[in-house]
Amino acid sequence: AQTVTQSQPEMSVQEAETVTLSCTYDTSESDYYLFWYKQPPSRQMILVIRQEAYKQQNATENRFSVNFQKAAKSFSLKISDSQLGDAAMYFCALAEYGNKLVFGAGTILRVKS
Amino acid sequence: DTEVTQTPKHLVMGMTNKKSLKCEQHMGHRAMYWYKQKAKKPPELMFVYSYEKLSINESVPSRFSPECPNSSLLNLHLHALQPEDSALYLCASSQLPRGPYNEQFFGPGTRLTVL
Numbered sequence: 586a587q588t589v590t591q592s593q594p595e596m597s598v599q600e601a602e603t604v605t606l607s608c609t610y611d612t613s614e615s616d617y618y619l620f621w622y623k624q625p626p627s628r629q630m631i632l633v634i635r636q637e638a639y640k641q642q643n644a645t646e647n648r649f650s651v652n653f654q655k656a657a658k659s660f661s662l663k664i665s666d667s668q669l670g671d672a673a674m675y676f677c678a679l680a681e682y683g684n685k686l687v688f689g690a691g692t693i694l695r696v697k698s
Numbered sequence: 699d700t701e702v703t704q705t706p707k708h709l710v711m712g713m714t715n716k717k718s719l720k721c722e723q724h725m726g727h728r729a730m731y732w733y734k735q736k737a738k739k740p741p742e743l744m745f746v747y748s749y750e751k752l753s754i755n756e757s758v759p760s761r762f763s764p765e766c767p768n769s770s771l772l773n774l775h776l777h778a779l780q781p782e783d784s785a786l787y788l789c790a791s792s793q794l795p796r797g798p799y800n801e802q803f804f805g806p807g808t809r810l811t812v813l
Binding site for chain 2: 620622628629630631632635674676680686688689690691693
């Protein structure tokens with residue numbers, strides 16, 4: 586069975602600094618997808634970044650990048666130049682080919698001004 | 699249009715009421731999902747519709763009844779709910795239920811309170 590573990594319930598970062606959110610996962614499949622979703626307080630969940638398992642290159646979206654270590658089954662999210670609007674709950678999620686998303690427990694990110 | 703809309707935003711109902719939640723997308727997606735989310739917890743999958751047919755039911759109690767009238771609409775009919783069913787109900791859609799184009803787009807949710 587696929588599992589996703591986020592070991593950091595809460596993280597804090599100073600505005601303009603860099604923060605890394607951790608995620609590990611387990612799957613027996615070789616073809617799968619990994620996602621980071623952001624859910625601001627009382628607001629919509631949005632996709633931040635995605636990574637296809639067959640791609641060795643780490644995905645990057647503006648200030649957001651991932652460190653995908655397939656052998657270690659690790660998928661961390663790095664947020665550079667943190668902004669107040671980055672404050673949210675961040676969920677790491679895994680989808681095997683059947684597209685059923687499995688979410689981690691989430692990490693609350695607080696951004697200090 | 700890259701939006702999933704949900705109505706109503708908030709719903710308060712008694713345990714004997716019947717109500718419905720509505721979800722709509724116009725992205726041409728052929729897979730639609732219902733999730734339940736408790737505060738500070740991840741979403742829990744309830745149902746998946748693939749090409750307007752129910753493909754996954756995660757052992758959800760029968761007081762929740764999903765319906766997919768067409769490829770753009772998804773309803774969740776509620777009847778005889780319990781207070782523990784109070785939660786944020788999220789709808790999502792994805793282009794296809796399988797394969798590479800499977801990232802899910804979420805709606806803003808309906809916050810349900812059962813008295």
